[in-house]
Amino acid sequence: MCLPADVVVDAFRCLPPLQALVIAESAVARNAVSKAALIRAFDRPQDWRVRALLDGIGRRTASPLEVCARYHLCAAGFMVQREVVVEGVGRVDFLVGDRLIVELDGYEFHSGRAEYRNDRARWNRATARGLVTLRITAEMILRRPEEFIRLVRAALART
Known part of the structure; x- marks a missing residue:
């Protein structure tokens, strides 16, 4: 079974950034995953671009x-x-x-x-x-x- 956080992480690893961001923001807005959990999943130095995108996520989009x-x-x-x-x-x-x-x-x-x-x-x-x-x-x-x-x-x- 795939967890929503896993789906979002895979999206950032496989899809263009904009498509992955839409998935991530939707998951956060629907309380399927927390923004903090996503940021923790991208803690490597080379993940700085993804973290920058995640920083802009809001719950009210x-x-x-x-x-x-x-x-x-x-x-x-x-x-x-x-x-x-x-x-x-x-x-x-x-x-x-x-x-x-x-x-x-x-x-x-x-x-x-x-x-x-x-x-x-x-x-x-x-x-x-x-x-x-x-x-x-x-x-x-x-x-x-x-x-x-x-x-x-x-x-x-x-x-």
């Missing part, structure tokens, strides 16, 4: 899509806060630096009228406060991450 977006943002060298409450705006998916909001738009999470209205109200409040908001689709994160990073760079250059 809302979706694998957010894991992928955070991975790409951090890999590009951006200072990223996730699931931040911005005063006067509300909770945002990511705050890059101190002036750029990145919101991920997966269709299934914005299919209702109330969700749509709430998102537009937060977007308007952010704009009124002088914050730039990028609304990024799941397809861009998953299929064109380089375009995502170019958009973030361009938006930060203008803020």
Whole structure:
């Protein structure tokens, strides 16, 4: 019988880092394995890259899509806060630096009228406060991450 921790360890040994990170963060969020146990499993000096990825794991990640977006943002060298409450705006998916909001738009999470209205109200409040908001689709994160990073760079250059 394979334990969840063994599956996660094997994922980091066999899969590309992003895929392994999605598995690890999901396992931690579902209480299948502890972050501390994973960090202990990668205690060799050559495991420093895996430990760096594990350091960013949180128990409150809302979706694998957010894991992928955070991975790409951090890999590009951006200072990223996730699931931040911005005063006067509300909770945002990511705050890059101190002036750029990145919101991920997966269709299934914005299919209702109330969700749509709430998102537009937060977007308007952010704009009124002088914050730039990028609304990024799941397809861009998953299929064109380089375009995502170019958009973030361009938006930060203008803020």
